[in-house]
């Protein structure tokens with residue numbers, strides 16, 4: 594019974610986000626969209642839908658369990674000095690946003706730098722079409738790594754579960770926005786806030802994912818000189834190496850070590 598309820602919730606959530614993003618991607622479609630097609634009918638959409646249902650129905654619970662266990666160990670020990678723990682809530686929230694952006698930035702660079710992390714993160718970069726539903730194209734272990742890094746500062750600073758859940762939800766919705774295939778530019782705000790334009794360049798085939806690592810705010814990219822914001826849009830997405838696109842193989846392939854890939858680190862930035 595609970596499985597049916599979960600399935601109904603997943604379908605309802607998909608309907609809700611599609612109601613927002615399909616019109617956006619239709620009326621503000623970016624140049625690289627397949628011409629003449631309704632946005633969600635593009636090639637590979639069914640595959641991405643499997644990623645969506647896999648994540649919502651199965652892997653989100655696995656991530657919650659894994660992080661719940663990990664954070665329980667952290668909560669019971671006191672890592673930080675009392676002066677930091679007693680900061681007022683608004684200051685703690687600012688600190689959490691900055692720290693999680695910092696961790697996400699360097700964690701993401703590591704995903705592109707080290708073979709063992711890239712093997713799992715690569716799944717996200719196999720999308721040949723980047724849009725709101727392609728945001729769900731992730732390997733579950735890559736997802737645990739990212740969610741862990743982004744929530745670690747909030748747990749360390751002792752924020753309550755509701756606030757942490759609020760952060761995770763907001764970041765999740767923001768991820769849908771920056772992946773959406775829309776030509777909405779944020780103007781001068783693009784030095785403060787991430788945008789679809791910036792993140793689409795992270796998925797660009799020729800850039801190999803070595804620019805615009807940040808998600809919420811590009812400040813870390815500006816600070817560490819990986820900010821890339823040309824006026825034109827990317828021509829094609831994906832990665833140069835051959836991969837098996839089907840969901841089943843995308844789940845399985847990263848688990849099988851490939852000696853040459855493991856020992857080799859990706860091209861240096």
Ligand SMILES: [Zn+2]
Pocket residue numbers: 717728772792796
């Ligand atoms: Zn992405």
Ligand SMILES: [Zn+2]
Pocket residue numbers: 701704705714718795802
């Ligand atoms: Zn990446």
